[in-house]
Amino acid sequence: MKPETVLLPGSDIVDMLPLGVFLLDESGLVCGWNTWLADKTGIVRQEALGKTLQQLYPGFDKPRFTWALQEVFANGSPQILSQALNQYLIPIKIKVMGYHGISLMQQKVQISLFVAANEARLALISIVDVTENVIRSQALSDAARSLKESNNRDALTGLYNRRFMNEWLDQRLKESRSIQHQIACLVLDIDHFKMINDTFGHQLGDQVLQDFSRLLSGRLRECDVFVRYGGEEFVVLLVKCSLAGGIARAQELIKAVRSTSIGTLPAGGVTCSAGVAVYDPKMPCSSEMLLSQADAQLYQAKRNGRDCVFPSRHLGSAD
Amino acid sequence: MNLTLEQMDALSEIANIGASKAAKQLSLLLNDIVEMSVPRLTIGSRREALDLIAVAPQDDTAAVFQKASGLLNAEVALLFHSQESRELVQALVGADLPLEDVDMSAFEHEAMTEIGNIIVSACISTIADLLGGRVSLTIPVYVEGSFSDIWHQLEGGDRPQARYMLVMGTKLSAVQRNVNGSLVITFSLDDLNSLLQQIDEWLAKMSS
Amino acid sequence: MKNILIVDDSATSRMLFKVNLPKGHGYVIHEAKDLAGALRLAEEHAPELIVLDYNMPDHNGVEVAQALMDAGIKTRFVLLTANTQQSVVEDAKALNFRLVVEKPITSEKIATLLAEADG
Numbered sequence: 183m184k185p186e187t188v189l190l191p192g193s194d195i196v197d198m199l200p201l202g203v204f205l206l207d208e209s210g211l212v213c214g215w216n217t218w219l220a221d222k223t224g225i226v227r228q229e230a231l232g233k234t235l236q237q238l239y240p241g242f243d244k245p246r247f248t249w250a251l252q253e254v255f256a257n258g259s260p261q262i263l264s265q266a267l268n269q270y271l272i273p274i275k276i277k278v279m280g281y282h283g284i285s286l287m288q289q290k291v292q293i294s295l296f297v298a299a300n301e302a303r304l305a306l307i308s309i310v311d312v313t314e315n316v317i318r319s320q321a322l323s324d325a326a327r328s329l330k331e332s333n334n335r336d337a338l339t340g341l342y343n344r345r346f347m348n349e350w351l352d353q354r355l356k357e358s359r360s361i362q363h364q365i366a367c368l369v370l371d372i373d374h375f376k377m378i379n380d381t382f383g384h385q386l387g388d389q390v391l392q393d394f395s396r397l398l399s400g401r402l403r404e405c406d407v408f409v410r411y412g413g414e415e416f417v418v419l420l421v422k423c424s425l426a427g428g429i430a431r432a433q434e435l436i437k438a439v440r441s442t443s444i445g446t447l448p449a450g451g452v453t454c455s456a457g458v459a460v461y462d463p464k465m466p467c468s469s470e471m472l473l474s475q476a477d478a479q480l481y482q483a484k485r486n487g488r489d490c491v492f493p494s495r496h497l498g499s500a501d
Numbered sequence: 502m503n504l505t506l507e508q509m510d511a512l513s514e515i516a517n518i519g520a521s522k523a524a525k526q527l528s529l530l531l532n533d534i535v536e537m538s539v540p541r542l543t544i545g546s547r548r549e550a551l552d553l554i555a556v557a558p559q560d561d562t563a564a565v566f567q568k569a570s571g572l573l574n575a576e577v578a579l580l581f582h583s584q585e586s587r588e589l590v591q592a593l594v595g596a597d598l599p600l601e602d603v604d605m606s607a608f609e610h611e612a613m614t615e616i617g618n619i620i621v622s623a624c625i626s627t628i629a630d631l632l633g634g635r636v637s638l639t640i641p642v643y644v645e646g647s648f649s650d651i652w653h654q655l656e657g658g659d660r661p662q663a664r665y666m667l668v669m670g671t672k673l674s675a676v677q678r679n680v681n682g683s684l685v686i687t688f689s690l691d692d693l694n695s696l697l698q699q700i701d702e703w704l705a706k707m708s709s
Numbered sequence: 710m711k712n713i714l715i716v717d718d719s720a721t722s723r724m725l726f727k728v729n730l731p732k733g734h735g736y737v738i739h740e741a742k743d744l745a746g747a748l749r750l751a752e753e754h755a756p757e758l759i760v761l762d763y764n765m766p767d768h769n770g771v772e773v774a775q776a777l778m779d780a781g782i783k784t785r786f787v788l789l790t791a792n793t794q795q796s797v798v799e800d801a802k803a804l805n806f807r808l809v810v811e812k813p814i815t816s817e818k819i820a821t822l823l824a825e826a827d828g
Binding site: 245246249253256257258259260261262263264265266267268290292294315316319 | 526529530531590593594607609611614616618625630635636638639640641
């Protein structure tokens, strides 16, 4: 049954507006459809009139919109459907595809009650295209995010810096108290780095640092944090890792360093020492204490001749 | 302002139903579990209401304003703690870094307007449904500012009549975030009495 | 004589329930506003149906039903709530509630509810 076609007062004006305007009656049938909508959707007015949105767009199912219509018809309560929470009401493909992964027009929608000359109660729905704003906002967000990231990173190696580590570690220690898992802390120091720098020059020294970082990064999990702590000092933080696990990982890492050519020096030309400590939520300590424990172990490793891990194996109860 | 026990109970039930409906609609929209409770409901003079809302004057507040007419004639405002609502919206909109020094963008304002719109709509339509009448609302307007600025807007206008406020404290929980807020309905004495009379009539009809 | 127990902290809500019952329904309606009252009345009258509001101050309706079941009350449970979110409905289903009825209550909804008492 075709509804009476409603003549919107000032229909000519509505057809000139740079936004979508359409009307639905209480059965959900389209009673008005402006030119902007016809242009953007490819559905001409004659085709849209008398149909429901479900008929025009099979699969159309938006609970927020359904309830919004109920509220408008029952009480004239105007409704806002934000882009932030709804993205869009009517799926309209945009011509410039794929920027920031957006392929459909982003829409801000408002619904009000309109009482026509024949006293029919209709929902007046307006659609504003906010795609450009969304893209711009996302670009700004990305820029801000990468600026923040660069504040957290060491320029030469791309690893996290000390500043980031302090914030991150405090946060993780707090979490580990509630989630109750251990965090292993490895402090690694490239052996005789000062000598490498003095003998072969800073350029090679930098390359050693970069190769070292890349080599070890590849051997760590996504969730682990690898930090350039000082000139030739590095920290690896392993979440959900016991002391035994930390020691095993450290042994693996220093072995990789020993057996790989780093900074054009032959394999074995660069070695490192490692100290391992673990944070146990059952005996909590501060992040400073954790680091200084691992540091003390590193000192032992150096005293023990370098290119080794201290403690070398986990004594005591099995994990 | 002294209401009878029956009137308070009726208003509490209306508030609970409104909050529950809002929670359901929000959960459908946000695709997540949403809880909304009404820990506190009071009616008092402007001064009494100010004490109840208990937000420090300089605290940042986000508010959605609408005017109601019909069965209920009043100004309706939903007030939220800015920081809490910003964290909620950022969690919803998917911003994974809380960019503290960046002002909430227009999109986040829009999202808060919609959330406020849903809550006010659910509560007002519950009043209308139960009491058997219609309430028209104006288009919601979003404002952010210090609490005292917002408060002045609530008091706003030059109506000399005594103003009364129905304050419904709300706690909205979604995506592991909590937002504390207040729904504040501001009436003139006559309009408040009109509402209370309609509640009395409704209760009387039911118990006969 | 069939007994129905309604548990809701709001007197208005309990009144709305009674007002929507069909005339001459023939049930005896008992009212409680909290767990303690519910327990007492359930033990005393062994109702065929217990209708619980979801939003209550100390325990929600599902928790109250659990407590009643733990106390050995065996009967049919129906949840009354305006918050018919999936999570709430699932909690109710998990405890074997027969029905979840959406507030505000109407006479049609009461009819469905009563069918549970008779069924």
